[in-house]
Amino acid sequence: MTAEQALVNSTETASAQPANGLTDTDAASSARQAPRVGVFICHCGINIAKTVDVERVTAEIAKEPNVVFATNYTYVCSTPGQEMIVETIKSHRLDRLVVASCSPKMHETTFRRAAAKGGLNPFLCEMANIREQCSWVHEDREQATQKAIEIIHTILEKVKGDEALEVSQVSITRRALVIGAGIAGIQTALDIANGGHEVLLLDRYPCIGGNMARLGETFPTLDCASCIFTPKVVEAAQAENITLLTYSEIEEVTGSVGNFEVTIRRKARSVDESKCTGCGLCIEKCPTKVLSEFDRGMTTRKAIYIPFAQAVPNVATIDKESCRYYKTGKCKVCQKFCQADAIVFDQEDEMITEKVGAIIAATGYELLSKDVYGEYGYGQYPDVIDGLQLERMLSAAGPTTGEIRRPSDGEVPKEVVFIQCVGSRDDSKGISYCSKICCMYTAKHARLFKHRVHDGQAYVFYMDIRAGGKRYEEFVKQAITEDDAVYLRGRVSKVYPRGKKLIVRGADTLSGTQIEIAADMVVLACAIVPSPGVEDLARKLRIGYDENKFFAEAHVKLRPVETNTAGVFLAGACQAPKDIPDTVAQAGCAAAKVLSLFAHDHLTSEPVVAWVDEEVCSGCGLCIKACSYDARKMDQRKRVAIVEEVLCQGCGACISACPNSSCELKNFRSDQIVAMVDAVT
Amino acid sequence: MKYVLDQEKIRPDLVRTIERLSGEDVRQCYQCGKCSAGCPIAADMDLPPNQVMRMLQLGLTDEALDSRTIWLCASCETCTTRCPREVDLAAVMDALRHEALRQGRKSPIRQIPFFNRTFLRLIKKYGRVFEMELIGRFNVGTLHFFKDVTKAPRLFFRGRLKLWPSFKGRKTARPAFQAVKNAQRHEPAEPPAADESAGNPTP
Amino acid sequence: MKYAYYPGCSLHATAVDYDESTQAVAKALGVELIEVPDWSCCGSTPAHCTDELLAAALPAQNLLAAKAVADQVVVCCSACFSRFKFAQKHIEEKDDLRAQLSETMPIDEIEGMQVRHLIDVLVRDVGLEKIEQAKQCDPQLKVVCYYGCLLTRPPKVTEWDDPEDPQMMDDLLRAAGMETIDWPFKTECCGATFALTRTDIVLRLTAEILQMAREVGADCISVACPLCHANLDMRQDDIRKKFGVECDIPIFYFTQLLGLALGLEKRDLGIGRALVNCDELLTAKGLA
Known part of the structure; x- marks a missing residue:
């Protein structure tokens, strides 16, 4: 059916004038002309028409007062469908529009645009959802048809009460904040900076680099992590429009997309960043040793420290928890030796406030805590290590300068057992998901072990090998065929020490046997879990997280880097475990989203916001507490609660909190809602 | 296969x-x-x-x-x-x-259900385990007459092997065995969910 | 502190030394144990291998009998402890089972009854501090604590501290002045129930446990279960014959070691009833 035919087939309603329901008095009291509503009922192919008798719906709706035009059409969203809307608005002098089709999430923008094209205020166009809420969820054609009619009835009541609203324009702060400076954050920052915008790159650690800075070599090419990552780190540090904020944490975020205001705590390093030359003399002289977090406890660092030799910025930091001066009031050895006079013991945390238009969370991952795998002696036996500890050994700049040595006695291990899925896919440890990267990095570890220890033997206990990715499967094959790794299909039940060996009790379900290996070292591919503190950050950013505390994307397939808070984006493993190639791709994607946001001169703000009747408002302030977006404030002079329209998200929380009905949500007013309810009761 | x-x-x-x-x-x-x-x-x-x-x-x-x-x-x-x-x-x-x-299937390791049966029979009889009789009956039943016999005197002289059973727990155990008996009596009345599938003869 | 005391069959027979030492230690520490009147067997492994109902009914009957004495029942045998805890769980969770039991016993009356292992009572109710104060000497013994299976597993049933590396028995013996060695076989299986039926399996498993205990330098093994004790103590000759390995090591109930620290008489603790001779060890440590 073409649009023209549709027009021919459509049912002209009997009365274009106010009739049946509307008396003259009503019309007079409404102080405006009777609405002229046009209704377009969509078949959505067979999606709606199969269960809903669209012809009958059209005929029924056409009988409604104020409906001056009703029709149905196969795809109202199609170009001819939209043209039909535009034409009909003009030909029938429509001043209200209802499209009965799918969810407004799907096509509200489409139809409001068509309404505008026809000369109508787009907020006078409403959608009645007769697909997701009707045809898709019902089978009985008769009942579904009846329900569709009732749904349209309610929307008719709403549209009649709608007012023309105007969108307002807001300027954009073209400046981004990236939280977390691992590979995800650095890549995002670089891409945005290269697009010509200023970036704040923040990390709570004293230096940037994240987990990737710890790695030795990377799959599937076995290129050295430092070789590919250091240039990026240096670029980020040197870029004119990137500002590094290390040893810093987010305190508070207010505002909304385009105009966030972020309070950042710059933690006191007890070292003047501008003076410290990174000479390292203070570190050499410091008497206090603690385990190095960067080397995952395999080496020690001093209480004043630079996490690793190539750290950016190359500035010392005093760890107050272990510093002798902070604990006992005596020492100050570092200060005595510092030639740059950079040590400032009474330095305090500094709060800074920055305005940014977009925020990218790139907070990365952590490994499963050590206390949940007692059966493997994780955290108990020194030669049972995790993947990142092995990475430190494999790193040329690491504690063993690239050699693989047992932490217990420094000997070169000959028999090494790798265990996959330690925590991952393990409901009993509270983690149901697959950590995605372990199959590949374990294959890499097995290969690199053989490359370092030629007379060594690697064993890999696995459940499934998940090597989906470019050149990944081939890489695993090489581990087996070229580097002689023995893959055993099964989990390990227990690891225990016997003399100098670690006895690994596993199974190979393919042969149906128990396997026991006397290993020199055991490497656990521990589950990837979100960095600590993400719940708190999510609350500050007003974004969600899933049951595993990974940040929630707006749509798992179609909006993977967006969040449900406009202007806040995600990059890297904070959203779900991912490897470097995926992380870099997602970081680029997040940057592209920010750049497209910054490409606009202005943002239009949604006009469906709260509104206050200042004469009724008692200034009780309950709405201010109810608002999650800081959009409700007290006008101290007038003693009434006002709405910051730019911040208001139209959620309606303040409206339900208001004890004397002085606030309303525009175009969702109580009288509209009551009329909608009345229409079906 | x-x-x-x-x-x-x-x-x-x-x-x-x-x-x-x-x-x-x-x-x-x-x-x-x-x-x-x-x-x-x-x-x-x-x-x-x-x-x-x-x-x-x-x-x-x-x-x-x-x-x-x-x-x-x-x-x-x-x-x-x-x-x-x-x-x-x-x-x-x-x-x-x-x-x-x-289902009355024969265990491929017969001595284990035999031991269990013997054990439970003695509980029913005495209320408590009488180890001498248990070991004796087990050894006879499995034709291992002299299994562990050297241990018996050593245990006896250390006061760890009793020659007479105790009947003290009989009263306490009785309702437990009665519950099992009742349940077995009820069983045919229950829906025979388990019965059809394997086609094995039930005892 | 008053508790109903369920000794179980073994403690009145082959594990009479466990019973003696339990009573002696309890008395010394002011724990009043009143034997459950006319207790019967808990059904042990043969019951749960044969009939779920029987496996629940026997402990339930004993809980009913214990209720006359106290709300808390102290059980020393790990196997009995396990069967009681399992029965409680099954009766609580399975409606049909409860219904069947209610025909012959007032099953609802066992609600609220607490089944406690003696170790748990000593650590949590008596307290390590009191034990430290009560000890008369520091026995210079290097002990490995062997918890076996049923005291710790499955943790959802036994509610023990840690199924892989339990500490409660270690804590207890350390408080009593002994050195406990951390070792990886605290919760390995000794083959328990197969003592008669598949002695070969028991020999294989106990051999590993005994050897490991010697390898880590222990003077003796402390146990909390008569079946563990029987397997570890009575099979050392057989293991030597079968595998040709040296595995001599005295086996004690934890109550016996505790009793030594509390200065109790060896005779009152049943020390000397085990097959493996411990005189040499105790003499060397000045405990004879």
């Missing part, structure tokens, strides 16, 4: 019975083998524990019910404790033993 599968065979009523008895869903098992890896007895079993689960997943109930594994399981609970899918494998083993006994 070859099994022909179809949708009828995969989840027979008997598997559902085992699931009901054990309170476990065999489909939860993802065959990681951690149970078999840690089982202290697996080396002596014909099917490693994960394969018993596999048989149930495939509806191959005979393989599970006639296995040596279900009788060799020591109920040490290692598998149950470490199972990443939180399957109570020890409970599944119990359910399989109960079902095998109910």
Whole structure:
């Protein structure tokens, strides 16, 4: 059916004038002309028409007062469908529009645009959802048809009460904040900076680099992590429009997309960043040793420290928890030796406030805590290590300068057992998901072990090998065929020490046997879990997280880097475990989203916001507490609660909190809602 | 070895019975083998524990019910404790033993159900275990007349072997055995959910 | 502190030394144990291998009998402890089971009854501090604590501290002045129930446990279960014959070691009833 035919087939309603329901008095009291509503009922192919008798719906709706035009059409969203809307608005002098089709999430923008094209205020166009809420969820054609009619009835009541609203324009702060400076954050920052915008790159650690800075070599090419990552780190540090904020944490975020205001705590390093030359003399002289977090406890660092030799910025930091001066009031050895006079013991945390238009969370991952795998002696036996500890050994700049040595006695291990899925896919440890990267990095570890220890033997206990990715499967094959790794299909039940060996009790379900290996070292591919503190950050950013505390994307397939808070984006493993190639791709994607946001001169703000009747408002302030977006404030002079329209998200929380009905949500007013309810009761 | 599968065979009523008895869903098992890896007895079993689960997943109930594994399981609970899918494998083993006994299947390791039977008979008779008689009856029943006989005098002279049984617990144990008897009397009245599947003669 | 005391069959027979030492230690520490009147067997492994109902009914009957004495029942045998805890759990969770039991016993009356292992009572109720104060000497013994299976597993049933590396028995003996060695076989299986039926399995498993205990330098093994004790103590000759390995090591109930620290008489603790001779060890440590 073409649009023209549709027009021919459509049912002209009997009365274009106010009739049946509307008396003259009503019309007079409404102080405006009777609405002229046009209704377009969509078949959505067979999606709606199969269960809903669209012809009958059209005929029924056409009988409604104020409906001056009703029709149905196969795809109202199609170009001819939209043209039909535009034409009909003009030909029938429509001043209200209802499209009965799918969810407004799907096509509200489409139809409001068509309404505008026809000369109508787009907020006078409403959608009645007769697909997701009707045809898709019902089978009985008769009942579904009846329900569709009732749904349209309610929307008719709403549209009649709608007012023309105007969108307002807001300027954009073209400046981004990236939280977390691992590979995800650095890549995002670089891409945005290269697009010509200023970036704040923040990390709570004293230096940037994240987990990737710890790695030795990377799959599937076995290129050295430092070789590919250091240039990026240096670029980020040197870029004119990137500002590094290390040893810093987010305190508070207010505002909304385009105009966030972020309070950042710059933690006191007890070292003047501008003076410290990174000479390292203070570190050499410091008497206090603690385990190095960067080397995952395999080496020690001093209480004043630079996490690793190539750290950016190359500035010392005093760890107050272990510093002798902070604990006992005596020492100050570092200060005595510092030639740059950079040590400032009474330095305090500094709060800074920055305005940014977009925020990218790139907070990365952590490994499963050590206390949940007692059966493997994780955290108990020194030669049972995790993947990142092995990475430190494999790193040329690491504690063993690239050699693989047992932490217990420094000997070169000959028999090494790798265990996959330690925590991952393990409901009993509270983690149901697959950590995605372990199959590949374990294959890499097995290969690199053989490359370092030629007379060594690697064993890999696995459940499934998940090597989906470019050149990944081939890489695993090489581990087996070229580097002689023995893959055993099964989990390990227990690891225990016997003399100098670690006895690994596993199974190979393919042969149906128990396997026991006397290993020199055991490497656990521990589950990837979100960095600590993400719940708190999510609350500050007003974004969600899933049951595993990974940040929630707006749509798992179609909006993977967006969040449900406009202007806040995600990059890297904070959203779900991912490897470097995926992380870099997602970081680029997040940057592209920010750049497209910054490409606009202005943002239009949604006009469906709260509104206050200042004469009724008692200034009780309950709405201010109810608002999650800081959009409700007290006008101290007038003693009434006002709405910051730019911040208001139209959620309606303040409206339900208001004890004397002085606030309303525009175009969702109580009288509209009551009329909608009345229409079906 | 070859099994022909179809949708009828995969989840027979008997598997559902085992699931009901054990309170476990065999489909939860993802065959990681951690149970078999840690089982202290697996080396002596014909099917490693994960394969018993596999048989149930495939509806191959005979393989599970006639296995040596279900009788060799020591109920040490290692598998149950470490199972990443939180399957109570020890409970599944119990359910399989109960079902095998109910169907009157012959255990491939006869001395184990024989010992259990003898033990319970003595409890019924005395209320408490009388070790002399238990060992004696077991040795006679299994034709190992002199098994561990050298230990008996050593235990006796250390005051650890009693020559007479105690009847003190009989009164306490009686209602327990009565409950079992009642349940057996009721059994035919219950829906015979477990009966049709395997086609094995019931005792 | 008053508790109902369920000794179980073994403690009145082959594990009479466990009973003696339990009573002696309890008395010394002011724990009042009142034997459950006319207690019967808990059904042990043969019951749960044969019939779920029987496996629940026997402990339930004993809980009913214990209720006349106290709300808390102290059980020393790990196997009995396990059967009681399992029975409680099954009766609580399975409606049909409860219904069947209610025909012959007032099953609802066992609600609220607490089944406690003696170790748990000593650590949590008596307290390590009191034990430290009560000890008369520091026995210079290097002990490995062997918890076996049923005291710790499955943790959802036994509610023990840690199924892989339990500490409660270690804490207790350390408080009593002994050195406990951390070792990886605290919760390995000894083959328990197969003592008669598959002695070969028991020999294989106990051999590993005994050897490991010697390897880590222990003077003796402390146990909390008569079946563990029987397997570890009575099979050392057989293991030597079968595998040709040296595995001599005295086996004690934890109550016996505790009793030594509390200065109790060896005779009152049943020391000397085990097959493996411990005189040499105790003499060397000045405990004879």
